[in-house]
Amino acid sequence: MESDTLFTLGEPAAAASAVTGSGSVGGFTAVGPDAPLPVRMRPASLDELVGQEHLLAPGAPLRQLVAGDAPMSVILWGPPGSGKTTIAHLVAAATDRRFVAMSALSAGVKDVRAVIETARRQRRSGGPPTVLFIDEVHRFSKTQQDSLLAAVEDRTVTLLAATTENPYFSVISPLLSRCVLLTLHPLDDAAVRSLLRRAITDERGLAGALTLDAEAEEHLVRLAGGDVRKALTALEAAAGSATALGNGRIDLATAERAVDTAAVRYDRAGDAHYDVTSAFIKSMRGSDVDAALHWLARMLVAGEDARFIARRLVIFASEDVGMADPSALGVATAAAHAVEYVGLPEAQLNLAQAVIHLATAPKSNSATTAIGAAIADVRAGRGGAVPRGLRDAHYAGARGLGHGTGYRYPHDDQRGVVSQQYVPDDLIGIDYYRPSQHGAERSVATRLPLLRGIVRGLPAPAPSGASPGGGRAPARSGVDDTQSTTVDAEATDEIGDRADGKVQQ
Structure with a gap:
């Protein structure tokens, strides 16, 4: 048995040992009788794995990884309690390869490089290949993930990484491209229910010492929300409560009382x-x-x-x-x-x-409400064809289709703004953006009515603050491209002055 700084390296002989008992299995501490119920009930084989049937087809990457038939690196992505660590245990127990387990919470680049160097030495000397399991790989920095690339590329190690976060955001692209991504789903109610029943009767669990009422079972299933670890932790707490009361059955009241206990045990850092x-x-x-x-x-x-x-x-x-x-x-x-x-x-x-x-900082949610209203309209089917003047006219024949006809170039106007229809016909007059009077947005609230007036060819509004209330402005008729704006000279001057930075806020 070799020892590295942060973990135990299981030799092939150890990897083939039983799941329970003293010692370690493939780098994991062996499961003892006092281990938490979710740990004791971890599947001993892929056949016991419940709820991830899409990964268990014959020849699927997961089966190949466990059987050791293919040295492919794998990233397991799924919510808590979906089976990521369980799969790592199955790989450790089933394979004759050297298995190293580490957590991204405590390991660093130095530790990763030490494992890789040991793997290279063993491969050169004819030793077994190395499987490196990294739990919570999303917690590795870019530099730490970079340190894995060469070893994964040349298969010095077979990487098995687990993450609860979207790997397309939390794992660097070069590492992601070198691995097979397997997505684990939250367990459905039927899967959680079957695992609760197994835990009641299995020798590794409660060994039939207690019974679970149907109402209590449904309560635990609802509590789990697809997280089997949470369900089994709550079951263990309920079993402890029932045993302390000298009761041989777990009823609904006992299960409900156990929920708070389970939450504390499950939330190990003390914060929800x-x-x-x-x-x-x-x-x-x-x-x-x-x-x-x-x-x-x-x-x-x-x-x-x-x-x-x-x-x-x-x-x-x-x-x-x-x-x-x-x-x-x-x-x-x-x-x-x-x-x-x-x-x-x-x-x-x-x-x-x-x-x-x-x-x-001053606060405004105007951007949130504006895009929300615009998206709601699009999803409701509002918004017709792109106005002809705004359509792409760069290719041959576009002008013949009327594309770009009548478009007015704002920079040709001294104000930098022209009267022109920019929205589909059924959205003319719509006001998605409603600025607040807070902070820097106050100046936008003053400027916006002037801009809308010019664009829509409307009379200049009286100076005012943000538009009150919500809702949609009434639709107005289209604006003729040749129509001259009726914005008065004072409003026009203000637009120009603001563009030149002459107006004090």
């Missing part, structure tokens, strides 16, 4: 991921910078992926700050880049700076 994330976003939206920093700290201490936090900041910058402070998006994007470039723990400074900026 989605609740804390929601509190974080709502604190920034509410401009409570101190609360936002508290929730940021909670996520960082709990081990939340800094890239997840950064993505939320980039979204928030447009969703909740938007045009009230257009610089917010640049700040959030810079913080996201810093997270990738610097990494934790130093990147917490970049995240904190971005959070302070976003929480104290």
